[in-house]
Amino acid sequence: MECFFNTAGPNIPEDNYTIDPLTRFDLDDILTLIRQKRYFVFHAPHQTGKTSCLLALRDYLNAKGDYICVYANVEGGQASRNNVENVIVSTIDTIVREARLIIKDIDMRAIRDVIQREGIDSRLSSFLSRLSESLPKPLILFLDEIDALVGDSLVSVLRQIRAGYANRPKSFPSSIVLCGVRDVRDYRIVQSNQDIITGGSAFNIKAESLRLGNFSKEEIHELYMQHTRETGQVFEEECFPMIWEATEGQPWLVNALGQEVTYEMKENRDRSVRITPEMIYRAQEQIIYRRDTHIDILIDKLKEPRVKRVIEALLFQRNNPTAWSIPRDDIEYVIDYGLLTKEIGKDLRISNSIYREIINAEFAR
Ligand SMILES: Nc1ncnc2c1ncn2[C@@H]1O[C@H](COP(=O)(O)OP(=O)(O)O)[C@@H](O)[C@H]1O
């Protein structure tokens, strides 16, 4: 089957045009952190390629063979966000399920059963101890979608991770990577009774945080050229500055434009049709109009008071940033979600022209 531009979930290199995920971050930096047995945060806005990168890194580490690496998506706990017991149980279940895929000859069920009697406040840490001790190599654990957890549940997970930290690598995961949208600083958590966890951060381990960036112009070109090489369909060179303007490399947007212009526009399924800038323009409008999940999440975010305040300040008080009186944290929050971009020495701005069009429309209402 022909490959295609992926707009749903992590990239599958056999099926989708793909930029090698291992080239999208500094692999040496991450390997160094792992060698140093560090716990750290890997973060980026929605649909930037975090999960695709983690899965590729997991496979890379397991193939190299120095560690056993397990990926677990803790999003399952989201339905019961504030029920600590449900979150801990579902997190353990997910790790068991994923570990079984990697380690065929270890009786995960036995490990889980042993810790069944533990109280909920120590069950996850006991489980991770048991699991680490039963493995022939140090365990590396990736916890994806960590910010799907909130309040007391998130606090419990982070505390239990911290509890075993000193016992790594023999009796606890050698490295743990927390992956989500937010940077580590927001793991300073307000509990449901409004108390702020003492010491500022529940993840009270001196942690690095790495941010996954967007595609470069070269990467966009390479991704689209994969389509040209496979199908013979040509993009006129003038398309590329437009694709850059529209997306500034946001990976989902880049793929969505490609998919729109090579597939959703049915007449372009005829691969002898050359793709022109005018088609790119129409594709961009179509993506905005259709409101896929990616766009929907963005519009939803704009309704949050803290986001609204920042965007309004940017739109309506642009020339007078000193009058903003907006907490730095709120601005960082909107940047973490990818709506705004701040480059060193440049003004804060909306991240790309697709977002700009959506935001302007929302605030013009
Ligand atoms: N390596 C890649 N090459 C090309 N496109 C990618 C790649 N990784 C991610 N994408 C694009 O980003 C989207 C989201 O990928 P995913 O890994 O699920 O991101 P996240 O976990 O950050 O939400 C994919 O549907 C695809 O459009």
Ligand SMILES: [Mg+2]
């Ligand atoms: Mg993901």
